[in-house]
Amino acid sequence: MIHRTLRHLGALALLLAALPGQAQQIRLDPLPDAGPAEVEEARPVVPQQPAGPRLHVQGASPESRPATTADVLLPLRALEPQPGRVTSYRMEGDAPQAGFVLFLPQDFDGETLQIATQSSINVLPDRSQIRVFVNGRAIGTATLENFDSVRAVSLPVPPGLLKAGRNLVRIEARQTHRVFCGADASFSLWTDIVLDQSGVRLGSQSFDTNPLGFLAAVAAQAARGQALRVHGTGAADRATTIAPVIAQVEGAFGGTPPRISFEDYYSVGTTPPALARVAELPLGTSPPGGYEFRRGSDGAIVMAVDPTAYERLAEVLAEAVPQNGTEQGLPDLPLGRYVTFGELGFDGLQGHGRYIREGAEFRLPWDWLLLASQRADLALNYRFDTGLPEGALLLVKVNGTTVQLLPLDDPETAGQTLPPLPIRFRASLLQPGVNRVDFEALVPGDPPDRACEPRANPVFEVLDSTQIFVPDSPLMSRPGLGRTLAHLRQEGLSISENAKQTLPAGLLLQLAAVFRGHQGTERAPSGLDPQLTLATPADLGLIEGPLADRYSADLLHALTRVSAPAVATAPVAAWDRVNEGNWLSALLRLDRIAALPDRLREGVTSMWRGDEPDLPEWLADRSAQALLFQPDMSRPDRVWLVVGPRAMPETIVESLAATHRRVDGPKGQVSVLTGEGIWDSWVSPDQPLQLHEPLTLANARAVAGNYATTRPQDYVLVFITITLCSAFVAMLIAILMRRRRP
Secondary structure, rough: HHHHHHHHHHHHHHHHOOOOOOOOOOOOOOOOOOOOOOOOOOOOOOOOOOOOOOOOOOOOOHOOOOOOOEEEEEEEEOOOOOOOOEEEEEEEEOOOOOEEEEEEEEEOOOOOOEEEEEEHHHOOHHEEEEEEOOOOEEEEEEEEOOOOOOOOEEEEOOOEEOEEEEEEEEEEOOEEEEEOHHHHHHHEEEEEEEEHOEEEEEEEHOOOOHHHHHHHHHHHHHHOOOOEEEHHHHHHHHHHHHHHHHHHHHHHOOOOOEEEEEOOOOOOOOOOOOOOHHHHHHOOOOHHHHHHEEEEOOOEEEEEHHHHHHHHHHHHHHHHHOOOOOOOOEEEEOOOOOEEOOOOOOOOOOEEEOOOEEEEEEEOOOOOOOOOOEEEEEEEOOEEEOOOOOOOEEEEEOOOOEEEEOOOOOOOOOOOOOOOOOEEHHHHHHHOOOEEEEEEOOOOOOOOOOOOOOOOOOOEEOOOOOOEEEOOOOOOOOOOHHHHHHHOOOEEEEEEEHHHHHHOOOOHHHHHHHHHOOOOOOOOOOOOOOOOEEOOOHHHHHOOOHHHHHHHHHHHHHHHHOOOOOOOOOOOOOOHOOOOOOHHHHOOHHHHHHHHHHHHHHHHHHHOOOOOOOHHHHOOOOOOEEEEEEEOOOOOOOEEEEEEEOOHHHHHHHHHHHHHHHOOOOOOOEEEEOOOOEHHHEEEOOOOOOOOOOOOOOOHHHHHHHHHOOHHHHHHHHHHHHHHHHHHHHHHHHHHOOOOOO
C-alpha cells in the first residue's frame, strides 16, 4: 500500500514538473544610485530586504527602457460622471451631448481618435449618428449601428489639434426610434460611449519621465480599472500627507478621482503591468528637490518622492498642466440686475428631438436667502420651428418647478423670433449654490407609429439675449450640508478608528480630491471651519448632537435595511368604489370618523411646523448605501459621512463628484445615498436662521419675511398675544366707562 502511494506521488510530481508554469515574481526596482548594469531579472527567490525601495534610474541607456512596446490607450474621462458607471457613459434621448477630457503627455500630430459605442436595439441606424468635436473643431461622424456588441470607429484628428494636457472632446448624438415617434419613444433611445476603449492609442514610449507623462499614465491606468499604487512604509498618516498630490491629479483630469491603494515596498506585480505608481523614499535617499520621475523595470512611470515633499510636488504638477481653455466651471450670477445668458457663458440653447431638456446652470452665493414673496424675472427670447404637430409644448422650469407653459404649435408665430416674454416666478424657488433653469419640450409623434422624419431645424431656440434677474438679499444663511461641503477642504477630512479597520484607506484620499477647493462663493466671510469625519454604522453611538442622540437607531436601520419596505394597501371592495364620490357615505364611515382627530392634528402640525415630516417618518421608507448628516445645527461645520455595510466606495465618490454641477446634491441635515446613486435629503423644520450683517431699515423687510416663512409659529404667537392684549385693554376701557356713567 505504501509503495503504491509513493509511485502515485512520484507520477504526480513528474506531471507537475512537465506542465508549463511560472513562479510568482516580486518586482524590485534598482536603488536610486544604482546603474543599469546592476539591474537583473527577478528570480523566484526571496531576496534580502534592503534599506529602501529599488527604483530604476531615469536614463538614456537601452537597458533602462521598458521591455514591452505595446500600445497604450489614453482614454476619455467624462466631465460629468454618472454614478454607477465607471467605464462607460450613457447618452439618452433624441439629441444628447456630452463632454469628455482626453489627457495627453505631449503634443501629437497625425493621430486618430477611437470612439467605441453600443446602442439600444431601438435605434434606427439610417437616421442615427454621432458627431465628434475635439477642442471645438469637428473631426468626423459615425453611424450608430452597434447593437449586439461594442465596436469602435477611428476618426483622424487634424494636425496640431491635440495638445499636451487637457483636451476637450464633445460628442453630439442624433438618435431616431426605428418604430415609434414621440416623447415616449425618446426614453428608449440610448448609446453607451465605452470609455475604457475610447481615446488615443499611443506607444508606451510616449510616456516621458516627467509630470505630464506621469499624469497621462495614471489616466490610462484608471481606465483599466487599476488603482494607483502607493508603495511605502505603511505609516498611518500616509493618506494625509499624499492628499495634495492626489487632489492635483483629480484636478488635472476632472471627473472622478482614481482609486488609490497603499502597498509595502515589496509586493507582487499587477497584471497587466502598472503604467504609473508612487514610491515613498526613506530618509537619506531622497533626490535633490525631494522628488524625481523615473521609469521602473516594468516600464511604469515611477514618482519617487520624499514624504515631506508632497506639498511642493503638488505645485509642480499644477504648473506642468497647460491651460488649454478646457477648464469649465459654473458661472456666478450677479445679483440685483438683469444678466443675459451670453454674459453667463451660454451661446444660446437649441432643442432637437421629441423630448427635449436643455438647461442653463449657475451659482448663487451661499449667504443669499429669500424665502418670502419676492419675485425673480426671466425675460425669455426664443423662437420655435414651423410645422410642429398640434399639442407641442415648451415648459420653463426653475429647479424642477414649472413656472411657464408655452405652446409650440401656433402657425402664426412659428419660425420667427418672438418679443421678450416676461416670466415672473417666486425667488424662493432658487437656492444658495447650484441652480438650473430648464426648457423642456414635448413634441407628439406625427404619426406616432412610424419612425420620425428628420428635422433640419431645431424645435426651439433660446437666444443668448435672454435675461434673468435675481433680487439681492440680506447676508443670511441656514445650517445645511450643502453650505458646509462647499467650504470643505482636504485638511478638514478625518476618519474614525472603526472606519480605518473596515474601509479602504484610499477612500479618504478620493474624498480629499473631490473636496479639493471651494465650490461656491459668499459675499462675507463664512466663519466656517468645516470638518467631515468618515465613519461606519458602529460609530453612530459615539456621535454627539441632538440628531444622533434621538435618531441613531433610525439612521442605523436605514443603513442596514436591504431595501425600502413596500407599503401594503388593503383591497378596496367594489361597492366602496361605487360610493367613493358620495359625500354622505364618506361622512358616515366609522373608520374615517375615527381618523378625523389624527388628521386634524396633522393639519395643525403642518400649519405650525411646515410640510416636512419628522426624521423617523422620513427614514421609514428609505434604504441608504451611505448617509451624510449634521448631528448638531448649532455646530453646522461638523458633518459625518457614514458608509453602510453594502456600499461601494466608488459609488460614493462618483456621486459626490457629480454633485458639484447638480441641483440635487446633499442639503438639509440628513442626506441618504439611494441605490440609484442619488442623494435624497431631509431638511429639518427647526432650521435656525443666521444674519451675517447688522439689521437696518433697508434689509428689515427681507429679514422679517425670511423669519416669518421659516418660523410662522413665532409670528402667530406674537399676533395672538397682541390680539389678546388689545382685547383685554378694550374690555378694561369698556368696564371703566360703564362705571363712570350715572
